[in-house]
Amino acid sequence: MATTDADTVKQERARQLADAAESLFAAGVMSHSGHANLSARLDGERLLLTPGFVRGLRPEQLAVVGFDGQVLEGELQSVSTEIIAMHSTIYKARPHVGAVIHTHSPSATAFAVANRPLPCRTEPMLRFGQAEDVPVVPWGPRGSDVSVRGMAEVLEQRPTTASVLLANHGLLVFGPDPAATAHLVVAIEESAEAEIAAAAIGGGVDFPPGAQEAVRASIARASS
Numbered sequence: 608m609a610t611t612d613a614d615t616v617k618q619e620r621a622r623q624l625a626d627a628a629e630s631l632f633a634a635g636v637m638s639h640s641g642h643a644n645l646s647a648r649l650d651g652e653r654l655l656l657t658p659g660f661v662r663g664l665r666p667e668q669l670a671v672v673g674f675d676g677q678v679l680e681g682e683l684q685s686v687s688t689e690i691i692a693m694h695s696t697i698y699k700a701r702p703h704v705g706a707v708i709h710t711h712s713p714s715a716t717a718f719a720v721a722n723r724p725l726p727c728r729t730e731p732m733l734r735f736g737q738a739e740d741v742p743v744v745p746w747g748p749r750g751s752d753v754s755v756r757g758m759a760e761v762l763e764q765r766p767t768t769a770s771v772l773l774a775n776h777g778l779l780v781f782g783p784d785p786a787a788t789a790h791l792v793v794a795i796e797e798s799a800e801a802e803i804a805a806a807a808i809g810g811g812v813d814f815p816p817g818a819q820e821a822v823r824a825s826i827a828r829a830s831s
Contacts, residue, residue: 613649616649617649617655617671618666620647620648620649620655620785621647621655621666621667621669622666623647623706623784623785623786624645624646624647624655624657624664624666624669624706624785625664625665625666625669626785626786627645627706627708627785627786627788627789628643628645628657628661628662628664629664630786630789630793631643631661631708631710631789631792631793632662634793634796636710636712636792636793636796636797637710637711637712638710638711638712638713638716640711641660641661641662642661642710642711643657643661643708643709643710643711644656644657644659644661644687644690644694644708644709645657645661645706645707645708645709645785646672646694646706646707646708647705647706647784647785648698648704648705648706649671652673652674652675653671653672653673653674653679654671654672654674654694654695654698655669655670655671655672656669656670656671656672656683656687656691656694657669657670657687658670658681658682658683658684658687659683659684659685659686659687660684668681669681670682670683670687672691674695674698674699675695676688676691676692676695688750689749689750690709690749690750691750692750692755693707693709693750693754693755693758693779694707694709696755696758696759696762697758697762697779697781700759700762700763701762701781703783704781704782704783705782705783705784705785706781706782706783706784706785706787706788707779707780707781707788708779708780708781708785708788708789708792709773709777709778709779709780710777710778710780710792710796711776711777711778712777712778712792712795712796712799713796714796714799714800714802714803715741715772715777715778715795715796715799716776716777716778717799717803718741718743718772718799718802719743719772719773719774719775719776719777719778720774720775722743722746722774722775723743724740724741724742724743724772725740725741725772725795725798725799725802726740726798726802726811726813727739727740727741727798727814728798728801728802728811728812728813728814729794729797729798729801730822731793731794731797731798732791732794732795732798733814733818733819733822734794734822734826735787735790735791735794736769736782736787736791737768737769737770737791737794737795738767738819739765739767739768741768741770741771741772741778741795742761742764742765742768742771742772743761743771743772743773743774744757744758744761744771744772744773744774744779745757745774746773746774746775746776749776754773758771758773758779769781769782769791770791770795778792778795778796780792780795
Protein backbone atom coordinates (compact mmCIF):
# COMPACT_ATOMS: atom_id res chain seq x y z
CA MET A 608 0.00 0.00 0.00
CA ALA A 609 1.37 3.40 -1.01
CA THR A 610 2.23 5.90 1.69
CA THR A 611 -0.02 8.95 1.60
CA ASP A 612 0.84 12.50 2.62
CA ALA A 613 -1.30 12.00 5.73
CA ASP A 614 0.70 8.88 6.64
CA THR A 615 3.95 10.77 6.19
CA VAL A 616 2.75 13.59 8.44
CA LYS A 617 1.62 11.11 11.10
CA GLN A 618 4.94 9.27 11.05
CA GLU A 619 6.91 12.51 11.33
CA ARG A 620 4.75 13.82 14.19
CA ALA A 621 5.10 10.48 15.98
CA ARG A 622 8.88 10.61 15.67
CA GLN A 623 8.90 14.20 16.95
CA LEU A 624 6.81 13.25 20.00
CA ALA A 625 9.06 10.30 20.84
CA ASP A 626 12.12 12.55 20.53
CA ALA A 627 10.50 15.22 22.72
CA ALA A 628 9.67 12.68 25.42
CA GLU A 629 13.26 11.43 25.43
CA SER A 630 14.56 15.00 25.64
CA LEU A 631 12.49 15.69 28.78
CA PHE A 632 14.03 12.72 30.58
CA ALA A 633 17.52 13.72 29.37
CA ALA A 634 16.97 17.24 30.76
CA GLY A 635 16.00 15.86 34.18
CA VAL A 636 12.68 17.71 34.39
CA MET A 637 10.44 14.70 34.92
CA SER A 638 8.95 13.55 38.20
CA HIS A 639 10.16 10.39 39.95
CA SER A 640 7.32 8.40 38.37
CA GLY A 641 8.06 9.76 34.91
CA HIS A 642 4.38 10.51 34.48
CA ALA A 643 3.50 12.73 31.53
CA ASN A 644 1.40 12.80 28.39
CA LEU A 645 2.27 14.36 25.05
CA SER A 646 0.24 15.00 21.92
CA ALA A 647 0.63 16.50 18.46
CA ARG A 648 -2.04 17.90 16.18
CA LEU A 649 -2.67 15.95 12.98
CA ASP A 650 -5.43 18.16 11.58
CA GLY A 651 -8.52 20.02 12.74
CA GLU A 652 -10.15 16.93 14.22
CA ARG A 653 -7.41 14.46 15.21
CA LEU A 654 -4.32 14.28 17.38
CA LEU A 655 -1.56 11.81 18.22
CA LEU A 656 -1.46 10.92 21.92
CA THR A 657 0.92 8.96 24.12
CA PRO A 658 -0.62 5.63 25.18
CA GLY A 659 -0.34 6.04 28.97
CA PHE A 660 3.43 6.05 29.41
CA VAL A 661 6.31 8.07 27.96
CA ARG A 662 9.47 6.42 29.26
CA GLY A 663 11.01 4.46 26.40
CA LEU A 664 8.25 5.62 24.06
CA ARG A 665 8.45 4.45 20.43
CA PRO A 666 6.69 6.28 17.58
CA GLU A 667 4.54 3.28 16.66
CA GLN A 668 3.06 3.18 20.18
CA LEU A 669 1.21 6.49 19.78
CA ALA A 670 -2.56 6.45 19.26
CA VAL A 671 -4.62 8.54 16.86
CA VAL A 672 -7.53 10.14 18.71
CA GLY A 673 -10.37 12.37 17.60
CA PHE A 674 -10.99 15.66 19.35
CA ASP A 675 -14.32 14.08 20.37
CA GLY A 676 -12.45 11.48 22.43
CA GLN A 677 -12.79 8.52 20.07
CA VAL A 678 -9.72 6.33 19.65
CA LEU A 679 -9.27 5.93 15.89
CA GLU A 680 -5.98 4.01 15.70
CA GLY A 681 -3.85 2.23 18.28
CA GLU A 682 -4.62 1.69 21.96
CA LEU A 683 -4.75 3.86 25.07
CA GLN A 684 -4.52 2.84 28.69
CA SER A 685 -7.55 3.97 30.67
CA VAL A 686 -5.38 6.58 32.40
CA SER A 687 -4.91 8.32 29.04
CA THR A 688 -8.54 8.34 27.93
CA GLU A 689 -9.25 10.70 30.82
CA ILE A 690 -6.98 13.40 29.44
CA ILE A 691 -8.08 13.54 25.79
CA ALA A 692 -10.39 16.48 26.53
CA MET A 693 -7.52 18.35 28.20
CA HIS A 694 -5.46 18.17 25.02
CA SER A 695 -8.29 18.75 22.55
CA THR A 696 -9.42 21.84 24.49
CA ILE A 697 -6.03 23.43 23.84
CA TYR A 698 -6.13 22.62 20.13
CA LYS A 699 -9.65 23.98 19.76
CA ALA A 700 -8.81 27.20 21.61
CA ARG A 701 -5.44 27.76 19.92
CA PRO A 702 -5.48 26.89 16.17
CA HIS A 703 -1.75 27.66 15.88
CA VAL A 704 -0.76 25.11 18.54
CA GLY A 705 0.82 21.96 17.15
CA ALA A 706 1.80 20.11 20.33
CA VAL A 707 0.78 19.82 23.99
CA ILE A 708 2.86 18.42 26.86
CA HIS A 709 1.69 17.71 30.40
CA THR A 710 4.20 16.85 33.11
CA HIS A 711 4.53 16.71 36.86
CA SER A 712 7.88 18.49 36.75
CA PRO A 713 8.70 18.88 40.47
CA SER A 714 9.43 22.59 40.86
CA ALA A 715 6.66 23.73 38.51
CA THR A 716 4.29 21.38 40.30
CA ALA A 717 5.26 23.02 43.59
CA PHE A 718 3.75 26.26 42.24
CA ALA A 719 0.69 24.32 41.09
CA VAL A 720 0.27 22.78 44.55
CA ALA A 721 0.64 26.24 46.11
CA ASN A 722 -1.91 27.59 43.59
CA ARG A 723 0.58 30.35 42.79
CA PRO A 724 1.33 31.69 39.29
CA LEU A 725 4.95 31.23 38.23
CA PRO A 726 6.53 34.64 37.48
CA CYS A 727 8.41 35.15 34.24
CA ARG A 728 11.80 36.20 35.60
CA THR A 729 14.28 34.14 33.59
CA GLU A 730 15.50 34.78 30.06
CA PRO A 731 14.82 31.22 28.80
CA MET A 732 11.12 31.72 29.49
CA LEU A 733 11.22 34.87 27.35
CA ARG A 734 13.16 33.13 24.61
CA PHE A 735 11.05 30.00 24.44
CA GLY A 736 7.64 31.61 24.39
CA GLN A 737 6.35 32.36 27.90
CA ALA A 738 6.88 36.10 28.24
CA GLU A 739 4.36 36.41 31.06
CA ASP A 740 3.53 34.72 34.36
CA VAL A 741 2.23 31.15 34.05
CA PRO A 742 -1.40 31.29 35.26
CA VAL A 743 -3.14 28.74 37.48
CA VAL A 744 -6.21 26.80 36.34
CA PRO A 745 -8.51 26.10 39.32
CA TRP A 746 -8.58 22.49 40.46
CA GLY A 747 -11.03 20.00 39.03
CA PRO A 748 -10.99 16.19 38.88
CA ARG A 749 -8.66 14.91 36.16
CA GLY A 750 -10.37 15.05 32.77
CA SER A 751 -13.64 16.33 34.24
CA ASP A 752 -15.92 19.00 32.77
CA VAL A 753 -14.94 21.21 35.72
CA SER A 754 -11.26 20.93 34.86
CA VAL A 755 -11.80 21.45 31.13
CA ARG A 756 -14.08 24.45 31.63
CA GLY A 757 -11.56 26.05 33.98
CA MET A 758 -8.82 25.55 31.41
CA ALA A 759 -10.93 27.05 28.62
CA GLU A 760 -11.72 30.09 30.78
CA VAL A 761 -8.06 30.75 31.61
CA LEU A 762 -7.08 30.39 27.94
CA GLU A 763 -9.71 32.95 27.01
CA GLN A 764 -8.58 35.33 29.75
CA ARG A 765 -4.89 34.88 28.86
CA PRO A 766 -4.78 34.69 25.04
CA THR A 767 -0.98 34.88 24.81
CA THR A 768 0.06 32.39 27.48
CA ALA A 769 1.79 29.25 26.21
CA SER A 770 1.40 27.32 29.44
CA VAL A 771 -0.78 26.89 32.50
CA LEU A 772 -0.38 25.36 35.93
CA LEU A 773 -3.11 22.88 36.83
CA ALA A 774 -3.88 23.55 40.49
CA ASN A 775 -2.77 20.73 42.81
CA HIS A 776 -1.72 18.72 39.77
CA GLY A 777 1.05 19.81 37.40
CA LEU A 778 2.16 21.71 34.30
CA LEU A 779 0.58 21.98 30.84
CA VAL A 780 2.59 23.55 28.00
CA PHE A 781 1.65 24.08 24.35
CA GLY A 782 3.59 25.27 21.32
CA PRO A 783 4.06 25.07 17.56
CA ASP A 784 5.70 21.64 17.56
CA PRO A 785 6.88 18.97 20.02
CA ALA A 786 10.51 20.14 20.18
CA ALA A 787 9.64 23.79 20.89
CA THR A 788 7.09 22.73 23.47
CA ALA A 789 9.62 20.50 25.23
CA HIS A 790 12.13 23.39 25.29
CA LEU A 791 9.53 25.53 27.05
CA VAL A 792 8.81 22.78 29.59
CA VAL A 793 12.51 22.75 30.47
CA ALA A 794 12.67 26.56 30.65
CA ILE A 795 9.65 26.69 32.96
CA GLU A 796 10.98 23.98 35.25
CA GLU A 797 14.36 25.73 35.49
CA SER A 798 12.62 29.02 36.23
CA ALA A 799 10.50 27.40 38.96
CA GLU A 800 13.66 25.96 40.53
CA ALA A 801 15.29 29.39 40.43
CA GLU A 802 12.25 31.07 42.00
CA ILE A 803 12.25 28.61 44.89
CA ALA A 804 16.02 29.05 45.39
CA ALA A 805 15.76 32.86 45.17
CA ALA A 806 13.11 32.90 47.89
CA ALA A 807 15.82 31.85 50.36
CA ILE A 808 17.93 34.93 49.57
CA GLY A 809 15.28 37.61 49.45
CA GLY A 810 13.10 36.61 46.49
CA GLY A 811 13.15 37.02 42.73
CA VAL A 812 13.14 40.39 41.00
CA ASP A 813 11.15 41.26 37.87
CA PHE A 814 12.83 42.07 34.56
CA PRO A 815 13.36 45.79 33.86
CA PRO A 816 10.97 47.43 31.39
CA GLY A 817 11.74 46.56 27.76
CA ALA A 818 13.35 43.20 28.55
CA GLN A 819 11.16 41.25 26.15
CA GLU A 820 11.92 43.65 23.30
CA ALA A 821 15.65 43.47 24.08
CA VAL A 822 15.62 39.67 23.94
CA ARG A 823 13.73 39.70 20.65
CA ALA A 824 16.26 42.13 19.18
CA SER A 825 19.14 39.93 20.35
CA ILE A 826 17.54 36.84 18.77
CA ALA A 827 16.98 38.74 15.52
CA ARG A 828 20.63 39.89 15.40
CA ALA A 829 21.88 36.34 15.99
CA SER A 830 19.62 35.00 13.23
CA SER A 831 20.65 37.56 10.63
